Structure formats: C-alpha cells, structure tokens
Amino acid sequence: MAEFHKEIMRSYSKSSLERWFAWMQSDWEKWFSELELSRGRDLYKHGRITELELSENDALIRLGRGAETRYAVVQWEDSQLKVRGSMEQKDEAASIAVAGLYEIEALIADEIDPLPQEKNTEKDVPEAESGESADATAVPGPPSRENDHRDARNLLLRFYANTSGLHMEALWMKGKIRTPVFTQGNQFSQNENQKEREQIIRLVGRLRKTRFSSSKNGFVLSDVASILSFLSGDLKTLEKYFAIELDASVEPLRKGNREAKIEIEIHAHGENQLKLDWKVLIGKTELPSHVGKKLIHRLGLGPQIVPEIGIVSVPEETARKLLEWEPILAQSKDGVLPRYMMFSLFAGNAFPVQIDRELSTWFEHIAIPDGNPHASTASLPDFLRPYQKRGVSWLLQQRDQGCHPLVADEMGLGKTLQVLTLIAQFPVQGQSALVVCPASVVPVWIHEAEKFFPQLRIAQIRNDMHFSAETPVDLWISSYSQLRSHQQELAHIEFGYAVLDEAQMVKNPDAKSTQACLDIRARNRIVMTGTPVENKHCDIWTLFRFLMPGLLGPRKHFETLLENEGQRFLDKLSKQLAPFILRRTKREVVQELPEKTEMDIVCALSDMQVHEYRLLAEHGIRELGSDISKAIHERAMSLFALLTRLRQVCCDPGLLPWKTAEWQYSGKIQMLLSQLDPLLMNNHRIVIFSQFVSFLNRIREAIESTYPDAALYELTGKTQDRSKPVKEFQGSKGGSIMLVSLRAGGTGITLHAADYVFLMDPWWNPAVENQAIDRVHRIGQDKPVFVYRMVTEGTIEKRIQELKNQKRDLFDRIIGNQGDISDFTQYFKSLNELIGLSF
Numbered sequence: 001m002a003e004f005h006k007e008i009m010r011s012y013s014k015s016s017l018e019r020w021f022a023w024m025q026s027d028w029e030k031w032f033s034e035l036e037l038s039r040g041r042d043l044y045k046h047g048r049i050t051e052l053e054l055s056e057n058d059a060l061i062r063l064g065r066g067a068e069t070r071y072a073v074v075q076w077e078d079s080q081l082k083v084r085g086s087m088e089q090k091d092e093a094a095s096i097a098v099a100g101l102y103e104i105e106a107l108i109a110d111e112i113d114p115l116p117q118e119k120n121t122e123k124d125v126p127e128a129e130s131g132e133s134a135d136a137t138a139v140p141g142p143p144s145r146e147n148d149h150r151d152a153r154n155l156l157l158r159f160y161a162n163t164s165g166l167h168m169e170a171l172w173m174k175g176k177i178r179t180p181v182f183t184q185g186n187q188f189s190q191n192e193n194q195k196e197r198e199q200i201i202r203l204v205g206r207l208r209k210t211r212f213s214s215s216k217n218g219f220v221l222s223d224v225a226s227i228l229s230f231l232s233g234d235l236k237t238l239e240k241y242f243a244i245e246l247d248a249s250v251e252p253l254r255k256g257n258r259e260a261k262i263e264i265e266i267h268a269h270g271e272n273q274l275k276l277d278w279k280v281l282i283g284k285t286e287l288p289s290h291v292g293k294k295l296i297h298r299l300g301l302g303p304q305i306v307p308e309i310g311i312v313s314v315p316e317e318t319a320r321k322l323l324e325w326e327p328i329l330a331q332s333k334d335g336v337l338p339r340y341m342m343f344s345l346f347a348g349n350a351f352p353v354q355i356d357r358e359l360s361t362w363f364e365h366i367a368i369p370d371g372n373p374h375a376s377t378a379s380l381p382d383f384l385r386p387y388q389k390r391g392v393s394w395l396l397q398q399r400d401q402g403c404h405p406l407v408a409d410e411m412g413l414g415k416t417l418q419v420l421t422l423i424a425q426f427p428v429q430g431q432s433a434l435v436v437c438p439a440s441v442v443p444v445w446i447h448e449a450e451k452f453f454p455q456l457r458i459a460q461i462r463n464d465m466h467f468s469a470e471t472p473v474d475l476w477i478s479s480y481s482q483l484r485s486h487q488q489e490l491a492h493i494e495f496g497y498a499v500l501d502e503a504q505m506v507k508n509p510d511a512k513s514t515q516a517c518l519d520i521r522a523r524n525r526i527v528m529t530g531t532p533v534e535n536k537h538c539d540i541w542t543l544f545r546f547l548m549p550g551l552l553g554p555r556k557h558f559e560t561l562l563e564n565e566g567q568r569f570l571d572k573l574s575k576q577l578a579p580f581i582l583r584r585t586k587r588e589v590v591q592e593l594p595e596k597t598e599m600d601i602v603c604a605l606s607d608m609q610v611h612e613y614r615l616l617a618e619h620g621i622r623e624l625g626s627d628i629s630k631a632i633h634e635r636a637m638s639l640f641a642l643l644t645r646l647r648q649v650c651c652d653p654g655l656l657p658w659k660t661a662e663w664q665y666s667g668k669i670q671m672l673l674s675q676l677d678p679l680l681m682n683n684h685r686i687v688i689f690s691q692f693v694s695f696l697n698r699i700r701e702a703i704e705s706t707y708p709d710a711a712l713y714e715l716t717g718k719t720q721d722r723s724k725p726v727k728e729f730q731g732s733k734g735g736s737i738m739l740v741s742l743r744a745g746g747t748g749i750t751l752h753a754a755d756y757v758f759l760m761d762p763w764w765n766p767a768v769e770n771q772a773i774d775r776v777h778r779i780g781q782d783k784p785v786f787v788y789r790m791v792t793e794g795t796i797e798k799r800i801q802e803l804k805n806q807k808r809d810l811f812d813r814i815i816g817n818q819g820d821i822s823d824f825t826q827y828f829k830s831l832n833e834l835i836g837l838s839f
Helices: 014-023 034-045 090-111 146-151 194-208 224-239 251-255 289-297 316-324 326-331 339-345 357-367 386-400 415-425 439-452 480-485 512-518 538-547 555-565 567-580 607-624 628-634 636-651 667-681 693-706 723-730 766-773 796-806 831-835
Strands: 009-011 049-054 058-063 070-077 080-085 154-162 165-174 177-180 213-215 218-221 243-246 257-259 261-269 273-282 304-306 310-313 336-338 353-355 433-437 458-460 475-479 494-500 521-528 596-603 685-690 711-715 736-741 756-759 785-792
Touching: 014 049, 014 090, 034 090, 049 090, 058 090, 070 090, 080 090, 090 194, 154 194, 165 224, 194 224, 218 224, 224 243, 224 251, 224 304, 224 310, 251 310, 261 357, 273 289, 273 339, 289 304, 336 339, 339 357, 339 567, 353 357, 386 415, 415 439, 415 494, 415 521, 433 439, 433 480, 439 458, 439 475, 439 480, 475 480, 480 512, 512 538, 521 538, 538 555, 538 567, 555 567, 596 667, 607 636, 607 831, 628 636, 628 831, 636 796, 636 831, 667 685, 667 693, 667 756, 667 785, 685 693, 693 711, 693 736, 711 723, 723 736, 756 766, 785 796, 796 831
Parallel strands: 009 049, 154 243, 257 310, 261 353, 433 475, 433 494, 458 475, 494 521, 596 785, 685 736, 685 756, 711 736, 756 785
Antiparallel strands: 049 058, 058 070, 070 080, 154 165, 165 177, 165 218, 213 218, 261 273, 273 336, 304 310
16 A cells, blocks of 8 residues: 555654554554454555654554544553544544554554664664654664574565465575464464564565455465566565565466467267367467366456466457357366257357367258258158148258257248147157147147147146156147146156247246246257247247257347347348248248238228327327337336327227217228228128227127128137137138137137238237238138238328338348337337327
C-alpha cells in the first residue's frame, strides 16, 4: 500500500522510532477487538490516515483534514497499550489507533537499519522527510541490542513455484540449520531476539506492499501478472534486506508469458463414438498428457504456471472455443464423445485437427449423402410412395451412423407412416418404441399403426395404468401430459426408439413437458414437426437438445451468436443442421398434387364495428401510452387483452362482452355469406376456421338462417368424438360446410374432401395457419385448393397480415417454412401505429 503513504505527514526522530520499534515487537493486536481490528485494517488499506507523529511516550494519529479531522493518541504505560481520542465513541478511536499502528509498522520496516548499529555517543539527529517536522531533543533509545545482534539468526526467503503460484517460505538460517520462521497460521513465536524481531517486522511490512497472501507453508502469490511484476521489481528490493534462495522452478517464470499451441487428434472409438487426444505444445516441446489436460481445464483462469515450462497461456480464439464446449467435454469420459459432435466441436477452426480415415469417411458420408437407398429398404411395403421409401431409407442410414434426425416434411406428406415403417420394419431387439404426441393426435397414431402394421403390439399410456418395461408391447403411445405423469417410471427404461411428434409442443426448454422429454432414455431419437421454428430460432436449439445433446452448444452461447452474428450465424446453422433434417415440400415430391391458391379478402367494417374499434383503440392508447415497448414490458397483460378485444371487434362486434348485436353487424360474416353462395350452388365443400368458438357460433347462426339446406358440421375443443363430424364431412355429397376452431382442428385430422378454406381471423403465427390449411391440402387431395384470409381494412389485422407477408423468410433461413411475428417493438414505432384505425 506504499502509494497511500506518500501523502501522510510523518514526524519522528531516530530515538522515538527506536523506542516504538521496541514496543511494536509485542503482540499489540491483542489489545483490540476483532471489530476494531477489522475497521482499522480497512482504514489502513484505503490510506485514510493523514498524519502520524511519534514521540518517546505516545503516538498522535490523525484521520481526515480540516474540520473533518479526528485523531487518536496511543500510549504504552506499564507494558499496557492505552488509547484515547477526539470522539465520543471509543471503538472509533480504537479503529484509528489500529490503522496508525499498522502505519508505524510500515515506517519501521522502511527506516530501521537491519544491521547492528554502532553505539552513538552523540545526540540523535532527527531526520525529517520533506514536509515533516522532527523532534530536535535527544531522547534515550531502547536498551542496547549488542547481545541480540551477536546471537541473531539470519532470515532466508526461499522461493519456489508450482501450478498454484509463486510460493515464499521464510526460514531462520544459522550455519546449515534452517528453521521455519512462522508457526501454524503464519504467527511467529515470542522467542526471537531483538534483531530477529526486527527482520520479521521488516518482512511483514514489505509483504503488505505485494499481493502475497498466507498459505499453509508461508505465503503465495497466485496472480500471474503480479508474479511477473514481483520477479522484475519487488524481488530486487527484498534482496537488499534478506538472503534470497530461488528454486529451479522459479527460473522459467522469468521468461514471461509463453503461448501454447493446441492440436487435436480424433480417432474412431467403439460404435458411433470418437475419442479426442489433446496435444499441447510450447514451441516444439509437447507437454505431458496430464499437464496439458490440466492446462485446458483451467483455461477460464487465464495464464497458468506449468512446472519446468513457466507461465503459459492459450490464444484467445482457441481458449474461447474450448471454453464454449467445456460443459460437453466435461461430460465425456476419457475424451470419448458421440461422432455427431464432429459437426460442432471443430467447426470454428480454432486449432488444428487431425482425423483418422474411418472418421473422415463417416463425416463425408453424413455431410454429403450419396442418395443411394439403404440396402435393407429394398423390400419396403408397396403402400409407401417412392419419396416415403426414400425417407425410411434416410432414417435408417441416420440410425446406423449414430445420428438422431428431425423429420420436417411439409404437412400431409406422411411423416407418421414413414416413422411407423421404421419402427415396425427395423425394431431394436429387446426394446420397445415410445411415441409422444399431443392428446388429439394419439388416435391418429393408433389408427395408422393398426391399419398399416397390424402385427405391432400397441399400448396407450393412461392415468389408470402402471407402466412396466416387462409388458409385451412393441409401441407405447403417450400424450405429453401423460408423459409428465409417468416421468419417473419412464426414466428407468431405455427404449429402442423415442419419437416426439408435433415437437413444437416442447419448444420451451424450461417447460415441464420439455424436461420430461429430455429425461427419456432411448437408443434412437426422432423429432417430427412440420414447423420446427414456430416462434423463434431458439426453438431449434431445444429440439436438438433432445436429439443430439451438445450439437448446438450451450443455450446461452447459441442465443448470443444469434443476436450478435444474425444472418451469418443462420447460414452456418443451416449448413450444420442440414445432414440431420429431412425437409421436403409437397411440390417437390408429389407432382400430381393440385395447386394451392392463397389470397386475402379485404372486408369492410360496419358502422358499429368502426365505432367500437375506435373507442377501444383510443382508450387503450390513453391507458397504456404511446410507447409500445414500455407497454409490453410493464403492462403486457393489459396490452394483449386490448389486442384480443380489437381482433374480436374486427370479426364481429357481438363478440364483445358488453355489446349486444345481431350477426348482420359483422362485415366479415356478410362478406363470407357472399362468397358461400356460388360455392354451395356448385356443390363445393368448404372448411371455415376461427380461433374464437363464439365467432363460429355466430357464423353457424348466419349460415343456418341464410342457407338452411346446406350440410353443416362442427369441430371444436368441446367435440367429444372428433372422428364423427370429420367422417361425415368427408363422405358428404353436394355443398357442405365444416366449422373448425383453429386449435382443435390444426392437427390430427384429414379434410381433403374440401377444396375451399376460409380463415376468418388471421392467426399471429403463420405456422399454425399452415397446419390448418394442410388438413385440406394433403395427400389424397384431387382438386385445386383455394385459401381465403378474411382481413379487415385499416385495422391491426391488416398490419399484422402485411407484416407476416414481409417476414416469411424467417423459417426458410433454417428449415424452409415460416416463423412467428411476436415482438411488435421491432416493427412498430408506437402503439398507435399498431392499432390505430385508418382508411
């Protein structure tokens, strides 16, 4: 703390300093409480003492300047230390006294001559520093130390280095005999003579000016930068006062920081695994394996001390890459990892990598598939279409190579049938398969399995059953909620296959359903979804966390790269994931599938709708303010409640809880009826989707009153038997209409008898809309399909629809579909810009 002492006014004489030197050899700290010592040390460390005046009998210690000055006086009286001060609180005076006594120790360490002084018969002449006053009166010094000097031992400081830092051991040296200076806890005994005590005080004072801290055998300096500074500067100062001995381990540290080069060799290991062998080179010297591994594991601590080599650091980019994957490497046993990690671990080219021939061939086969069908798929069932057979072949190749794929075929191409074929035709011996899907899709899996593979023994996991691996079942089917209920039972069983269908259900990595899925133990894992990036890019991280843990790195790092690198990261991500994703569109694989035409129908608002919309918007802006970002972060529930009401009034003012209105006041219903008239006359079958069941009820009332002879069916969340209205609609003759709630009918049903689709209230998420549309435009469809989105002019609906059309490339950057539009703050400057009524 030498820099703090420069501003202290110090006044003393040689004789007063000698007298205080004699007194300071006692254990003076025992006169203070732990609290007083702690506060005093803090004052000392922060340089709060401004003046120190020593006399033969006492010491005056001042804290602060001017009107804020406080002081303490320390006296030795009858071998007892006494303190008085200028303030009422005794503990405050004691704390100032403690800080002053530490300053006295530092002064003694700087000023007392370490060699025996000759007897001086003349009066001591005060030596004053610049700006200091000195006592000119001669004062008798302490008793003669001649005998002490004659018998005193010399103090030797021995330095040595190891991985924990630079160590210093203090030893008494007399002849060939060496004795440790400090006992346990770095306390020195009371048996040293005057000369020896002088050396100890000097050493302690000097150590306070360095960053050495107490250790088991003495003192240690752990910070590498401080070690380099000490060896080049402070060590020379210590050599003036003490004997110094440097162990051979210290000399390499003087070479400064040396950069290590890391090389990795990767070998094929076992079944679909790899083994990493690390090489750490300093120049041309290769560190022993155990030393190199220890250095790598301590990367986050900065430069390290390597015995016999010195101070070693790893280049920043290499360290960053290794630290990025440290959680994965820590889980590996003796450097063994799944082979698929080759697609992530070394993509950054942070260090040279040597790969053996077997792994190199494997890597090329996965990264650039040759397209040849798997030999075992030659006799696949005839009911599979050619592209479905290619899909099963691809799945089997992924399985054989130890990879776990994502099946992202467009809706309607038969993902369920392809995965069922893999499970039925290529089972894992002695292990059953597990399929997890939404509750509404469970019957679809059961129906498909019974229809195409009746030999499979199938069981559905239910609340009232006890799950057991001993049960003779080939395929277990569970909803996501049932999976959570049986999570503990399932965690003890390893399945041959674990399949997550409609896996966008587990896009949230922190959700309980996701955690239950991650607990599944399976030899082979498959994810099925037509919308793997339903809301944001991080959805894909969650899916691959289930499929291939570690492939996309830690979640936080993934999110950081996405935020910082944007499109460049998305391009790299797309290439990284391409070998493990099967994504085909209907247009690519089914040439006979008819065209799908989509268009927006702009609907005018009725006068009542205009009135109610304007009132809601104006009230919302007054209540929430214009700052949309602030509203989202501080009053999100109120904002989204407002948005829901605005969308309801766009559909039908009668949906508002406080409004009574006939359906004729809905501009959308009026437009819909005008569209239905020619369609029903020409015997078309029509599906009408809405997210609001209450809106569907209003539409049903309008249709029944306008077209009483039309066949009308309904499917909502309250429908008990989903298959009944679907079957009746599919087999209906002539013009017919199916009313479907968007969530209830978005998955697990087939409505390809229809050829017209009306989306009455465009959904925030286009991926959900597409799921609904694909209930109609799927395999088996033999007519062109027309999709109409009913959008009200000048409202929030129109703006969101325009925004969706602009941002359709979000999903395509990774998979090839559409993402979600949810963060309004990126696209709208104010709340009024989002919801204000305009024509």
